[in-house]
Amino acid sequence: MVLLLQYTLIFSSVLLLVALGGCVSEHSGVINLALEGIMVIGALGGALVMKFLPYTHGQSSAFVMFICVLCAAILAGVLYSVLLAFACINLKADQTIVGTALNMLGTALATVVVKSMNTAMNPDDHSSEIKYIDAKKAFLTNIGKFELNWFMIVAVIMLVIVFILLYKTKFGLRLRACGEHPQAAASVGISVFKMRWAGVLLSGLLGGLGGITYITAGVSTWKFENGVAGFGFLSLAVMIFGAWDPFRIAGAALLFGLFRALGNVYNGFAFLKALNIPSAVYNMLPYIVSLIVLAFTSKKSRAPKAEGIPYDKGMR
Amino acid sequence: MNEKKSLLRNDGFQTFVTSIICIILGLIVGWLALLIIEPSGAWGAIVAVIKNFFKYPSAPARLKYFGSTLAKTAPLIFCSLSVLFAYKVGLFNIGAAGQYCLGVALALYLAIVKQMPWFVCLVAGIVAGGVSGALCGLLKAYFNVNVVISGIMLNWISLYGTNLLLKPAMDPSGKDTFRLVNKAKQALLPTLGLDKLFSKNQYVTLAIPLAIVVAVIIWIVLDKTKIGYELKATGNNVNAAKYCGMKENRNIILTMVIAGGLAAMGGALYYLSDFEQWNVNASAVPGMGFNGIAAAFLGGLNPIGCLFSSYFITHITMGGGNVDLSHYCAQIADFISAVIIYLCGFVLFFKTVMNGWLKKSEEKKIARARAAAEEANKEGGNA
Incomplete structure (x- = not known):
């Protein structure tokens, strides 16, 4: 039971962080389909720090490690989202194509980087794996049987920050105006380009954080060939289900996290094990649930009105 | 002088030029990446990627590997046509990968477990993909679910579903399904004698000419028929199409059925040619569907253009396997094709x-x- 709670919370944190990223970006008017790729790159940034920063558990400062990993993931995510922002905002490219391309590029780039790094260190090693067994312990604190991952706390902090930023500051109001009616926003002197850049870069930050959280959830080695298994898109489903509202997104993330966690721990429950359902069904579960949920929630969409449409000064 | 100007202004020609620019820039970025990894062999590696089967000195060997490249191009053509067809109607069929899986699942299941002949397997595969596409279309038409999101969800559901269905068809000595040659000869695609043209490469089958025929059919349907016009009108403006008396929901669903069927047909044909076997523990959605997106856009969203862009992408992907593996990895080709689609944006x-x-x-x-x-x-x- 504790294990289920632990997995639910960690997967929910991932979904929450990434969905908040999608939320900020969409409120500024850019659909961020590249979240999947941003997660991979963010995870890569964090994993590289975990691999190369010397750390022995119990001796070195866990806090320094944590901050370094955090910053690396954020930096990688933000840098990667520049590619999306530049293409979609400045060159007015189709956001769906660019997003998809960046997802493919994220996995390919991470695989190439990790493989060539592994091969350079050991000519016989052609795997795309990074191991961070020791370094990962830096983020874990045991409370009884419950293993608290520090990123869970980061997710909660980010939830509060994003809420305040979007709904309690001048910046947030302006950002949302650019997603609803950019021409109107521009007419009162708001720079739509700057606001949209800010939205996309913030989503890069949150996506990168989500990526590093995902690869430290439950495992201590990551194979970058696999990307992040559709979690970026699952987060977008969470965002739609959460009606673009930070707190509702948090609720949706908990629900989806629960279904994802079931796939990891169903063996621990006697009655679930007795049902003898193949593991593939549990793997499918979060995706099936999200389809059903979307079918019931998409009809009256509360999406920002101008999302997905490149801003053109000439259109009024 | 006038003629030259009109050529430069021609939309098709411009698309062609931009595609070439994308390819060249993509290759340059790939080369730079190789330079960063290990400068000494970068040029050789990028040449290996571009050369693919030309590296073999003897003509029969080159012909044989050319045949293999074509055999791998065929499913990609189907996937790119699937993406293209949906895109013309304003839908982004990112679910091609899942529909491709379902085509493989049904075809191999009927072939190996039920011992059905190849055409039954093929049709069943196409139907499975069509049903998956229809689900996507229904969700869009009646529940307003974003096709990209539902497509991705269906991709993962289809992947795990395929693994589940093909468990009984698994060869116990490995993780893959049985080879059709050993277990289900009746389900092998006929080669129509094409294998002899390519130095007895038995993987060169019916699938290749069929891909070309289907591309031409798609071109005719989209550009020369009433239904194609209606579908495109729906894609351009749903409300205008509705106002003109077109059944917009039917058109959306029909499009997704066709797109799903196309992708599944690619999967079914490819696995029925026995070139590859399905890994029943696969944990990643096959890249074919995503490469289909690349091929569709690189081909300038033209069915005939897709034939060439699909070939090109397969060519460099297979060439990626030829790089010097002591420094580089085969995924450099995936990296290059991803850069190319990014540029296609x-x-x-x-x-x-x-x-x-x-x-x-x-x-x-x-x-x-x-x-x-x-x-x-x-x-x-x-x-």
Whole structure:
């Protein structure tokens, strides 16, 4: 039971962080389909720090490690989202194509980087794996049987920050105006380009954080060939289900996290094990649930009105 | 002079030029990446990627590997046609990968477990993909679910579903399904004698000519028929289409059925040619569907263009396997194709720049002509 709670919370944190990223970006008017790729790159940034920063558990400062990993993931995510922002905002490219391309590029780039790094260190090693067994312990604190991952706390902090930023500051109001009616926003002197850049870069930050959280959830080695298994898109489903509202997104993330966690721990429950359902069904579960949920929630969409449409000064 | 100008202004020609620019830039970025990894062999590696089967010295060997490249191109053509067809109707079929899986699942299941002949397997595969596409279309038409999101969800559901269905068809000595040659000869696609043209490469089958025929059919349907016109009108503006009396929901669902069927057909044909076996523990959605997106856009969203772009992408992907593995990895080809689609997003921008440039040079020419004429007039007046 504790294990289920632990997995639910960690997967929910991932979904929450990434969905908040999608939320900020969409409120500024850019659909961020590249979240999947941003997660991979963010995870890569964090994993590289975990691999190369010397750390022995119990001796070195866990806090320094944590901050370094955090910053690396954020930096990688933000840098990667520049590619999306530049293409979609400045060159007015189709956001769906660019997003998809960046997802493919994220996995390919991470695989190439990790493989060539592994091969350079050991000519016989052609795997795309990074191991961070020791370094990962830096983020874990045991409370009884419950293993608290520090990123869970980061997710909660980010939830509060994003809420305040979007709904309690001048910046947030302006950002949302650019997603609803950019021409109107521009007419009162708001720079739509700057606001949209800010939205996309913030989503890069949150996506990168989500990526590093995902690869430290439950495992201590990551194979970058696999990307992040559709979690970026699952987060977008969470965002739609959460009606673009930070707190509702948090609720949706908990629900989806629960279904994802079931796939990891169903063996621990006697009655679930007795049902003898193949593991593939549990793997499918979060995706099936999200389809059903979307079918019931998409009809009256509360999406920002101008999302997905490149801003053109000439259109009024 | 006039003729040349009209060629540069031709939309198809511009698309062709931008695709070539994307390819060249993509290859340059790939080369730079190789340079960063290990400078000494970078040139050799990028040449290996571009050369693919040309690296073999003997003509029969080259022909054989050319055949293999074609065999791998066929499913990609189907996937790119699937993406293209949906895109023309304003839907982004990212679910092609899942529909491709379902095509494989049904085809191999009927072939190996039920011992059905190849055409039954093929049709069942197409139907499975069509049903998955229909689900996506229904969700869009009646519940307004974003097709990209539902497509991705269906991709993962289809992947795990395929693994589940093909468990009984697994060869116990490994993780893959049985080879059809050993277990289900009746389900092997007929080669139509094409194998003999390619140094007895038994993987060169019916699938390749079929892909070309289907591409032509899609082109005719989209550009020359009433239904194609209706579908495109729905894609351009749902409300206008509705106002004109078109059944917009039916059109959306029909499009997704066709798109799903196309992707599944690619999967079924490829696995029925026995070139590859399905890994029943696969934990990643096959890249074929995503490469289909790349091929569709690189082909300028033209069915005939897709034939060439699909070939090109397969060519460099297979060439990626030839790089010097002591320094580089085969995924460099995936990296290059991803960069190429990213650049394809800029096609509109490239075209605007090109047109702006043409317009400027034209205006200059007109201004110069006018100035010359005025000059002539003045001189004429003076005389």
